[in-house]
Structures are given as C-alpha cells and as structure tokens.
C-alpha cells in the first residue's frame with residue numbers, strides 16, 4: 001500500500017525545503033536528463049561533488065552521512081587515506097596491462113584466506129558477470145540446465161536471472177517487456193525465499209535437471225535475515241541431489257569475516273563476489289569455489305573473458321580494503337549496524353508508529369508496516385509512500401538513505417554520527433505522525 005503523501009502539507013513543506021537547499025542539483029538534473037535517460041526507478045535525489053569518510057557533499061554543499069556507500073562498495077568510507085595512498089602510488093605505474101601482476105595473486109590469496117569456500121578465485125568485471133559465469137560453471141559441471149532462484153533476490157541484470165521489484169517476472173509469460181530473451185526464464189525456477197519445503201518440492205519435481213540453486217545470504221531489498229537453518233537446509237538438499245549451491249555474495253562478501261557463508265557456517269560450491277572486494281576505484285567481480293569446479297576454467301571449458309577484468313586499481317584498492325577489515329573493524333561495523341537498527345525501532349515505538357526495522361550486521365532497512373517482513377509478499381505490503389516521505393525528511397536533516405532500499409554503515413561511522421542519525425529519525429517520525437494519524441491510523445500503535 002502506498003499512502004499518497006504527495007498531496008499532503010507535511011510532504012510539500014519538506015519538498016519545498018529540499019528544493020530550496022538543492023538548487024544546483026536541480027540544474028544538474030536538467031542537464032543530466034537531457035542526455036542520460038535515467039529510469040524512473042533509479043532517480044537520484046541529488047548530485048554529488050565529493051566524499052570523505054562517512055560524509056558525502058553534494059553540488060550545493062549539503063553534507064549528509066552516507067548510508068548508501070555506492071551500494072555497499074565503500075565499507076571503509078570515502079577516500080580512505082590508505083587506499084588513496086596505494087592507488088595513487090600505483091597509478092604512476094600505469095593504468096592496466098591485462099597481463100597479470102602481483103596484486104592479482106595477492107588479492108586472490110587474501111580472499112581465499114578469508115573465505116572457506118574460496119579454494120580458487122577467477123576474476124570478472126562486475127557482479128552481474130560473476131553470476132553469469134557461475135551459472136555457466138554449474139551447467140558445465142552438472143550437464144544440466146535449470147537454475148533455482150528466489151523471488152527476493154538480485155543477481156544483476158543478465159537474461160537468465162530474476163530482477164525483483166521493477167519487472168514482475170512471475171507474471172511474464174512468453175513475452176518479456178524488459179527486453180530479455182525468454183530462454184533465460186525458461187530454465188529458471190523461481191520460488192519464494194525462506195521456505196525449505198518448496199525447495200525440496202521443486203528439487204523432487206525436477207529430478208536430475210537442476211544445475212544449481214543460487215541464493216543470497218538475506219532478502220535483498222529488505223536486508224531481512226533468513227530463517228534459521230535455511231542455508232544449511234539448502235546445502236543439505238543440494239549436496240544430496242548433486243546440485244551445486246551458488247552463494248551470491250556480491251553484496252555481502254566482505255561485510256562479514258569469512259563472508260556470509262562463514263556467518264552461516266556453510267561451504268557453498270561457488271561464491272560470487274563484487275563491489276567492496278574491489279575497493280571502489282574500478283569495477284570488480286569474482287567467482288570463487290572448490291578447486292574441482294574452478295579447474296573447469298583451466299581446462300578452457302568456461303567461456304569467460306573481459307578487457308577490464310582484474311583491473312589493477314581494483315586489485316590494489318581491494319587488497320588494501322580487505323587488510324583494513326580486521327576483527328575489531330568487523331566488531332565496530334556490526335555494533336554500529338545494531339545501534340542504528342535498535343535506535344530506529346525504539347524511536348518508532350516511542351512515537352507510537354508501527355515500523356519494522358530489518359537488517360543484519362552492518363545492514364539495515366525500515367518498513368512502515370504492521371507485520372513481520374520475512375518474504376517478498378510482506379515486503380510489498382509495506383507503505384512506500386510513507387517511506388518516501390521518511391527518506392526526504394532524513395535527507396533534509398543530513399542523513400542519506402537511498403529511496404526505498406536497504407542501507408549500510410561504513411567503518412568511519414562513529415557514535416556522534418549514530419546520534420545525529422537517530423535524532424534525525426526521531427524528528428522525522430514526529431513530523432510524519434499527524435499525516436500517519438490522518439491517512440494510516442492503522443499504523444499508529
């Protein structure tokens with residue numbers, strides 16, 4: 001349900017204030033949209049000039065605590081001094097050779113040291129590409145075609161994976177309005193997250209036809225944790241049926257010590273990586289897995305190439321980033337994430353507003369809803385109108401969370417930033433209360 005906040009005084013006042021403080025952004029938007037056809041679902045609220053630590057500064061000079069961190073790439077925050085120093089040093093040695101250098105080996109070794117599933121590593125250019133290669137590996141290894149995937153997951157934008165939220169793949173029959181080939185859909189089995197019985201059922205129904213089950217550690221948009229033993233259950237079912245388990249850790253990989261597969265104590269056959277493992281100075285993707293499966297690369301069985309693969313800046317920045325992610329760093333990330341989750345939930349309870357705060361580790365998300373969010377259906381019942389207003393009010397108060405999406409904390413977020421964030425949450429909820437009382441009284445406690 002979407003409350004029509006746009007006609008309400010509270011929204012209009014907040015929007016006027018936002019427009020008054022973001023005049024340069026508006027000018028940039030006009031120029032931007034004349035040449036770049038930004039899709040409606042990805043509209044940027046403002047344009048950025050620079051970032052330092054956990055703060056981003058926009059083209060009007062507004063400073064905001066950044067909880068997007070380039071979609072979770074910048075775990076160390078913006079322009080981390082060590083990363084900048086090493087990248088700067090290496091720039092002097094040239095941009096890229098597309099011949100291996102020592103950093104490529106060192107980063108792969110570091111990944112393998114940290115993640116039990118990463119016996120060997122092969123690079124890709126993006127997370128999307130890593131997923132595509134992982135699916136190929138699984139199909140070659142098992143000589144089967146079907147892939148099981150979950151309705152809440154995001155695995156990039158290739159033809160063969162589901163893309164939640166924007167296009168309703170469940171409803172697509174023979175024609176795909178998003179331009180993908182129907183063959184991708186043909187070999188995909190799409191099922192709800194967090195339901196092991198359905199996993200068992202489709203595996204039984206498609207005996208000897210499923211190459212892999214690809215799964216994300218948590219529900220993507222919502223950052224909702226899986227039910228207990230969900231991943232262990234998938235691991236058991238896949239092992240029993242000679243199906244590969246692909247754990248898509250493009251988002252989560254370096255957010256947990258040992259990856260999220262370390263957190264859930266499982267060893268998937270293949271792990272896909274991206275984002276923060278490349279440190280943010282160039283695009284990055286990687287496939288890691290058991291030596292037996294990864295040997296398929298050496299045998300030349302997997303079609304896998306790319307000009308900008310293993311870009312030196314990603315190797316240098318990624319290696320430096322991983323080395324900064326020590327045990328105390330993880331403790332800090334996790335406790336800051338928890339403080340924000342608990343703080344938002346407390347502020348909502350004190351304001352008598354029904355809110356579900358989700359998340360795990362350094363991730364968090366906020367839903368205006370009257371029920372537990374643990375699957376896609378529940379996520380879709382949340383009030384996105386109220387969330388839009390909440391986002392806008394926070395942006396005006398120096399806190400940036402991406403519209404209707406989960407957020408993450410970076411290492412430079414300290415107590416003072418958490419306090420500022422929670423104060424902004426408290427004030428924003430207070431602003432919203434009259435509107436909620438009027439339009440969604442069922443969301444008042």
Ligand code: PMP
Pocket residue numbers: 071126127128129131154155156157216248249250251274275284285
């Ligand atoms: N898989 C997951 C789990 C992701 O979070 C993403 C990116 N959000 C991708 C794949 C695609 O990665 P990229 O944007 O680098 O192509």
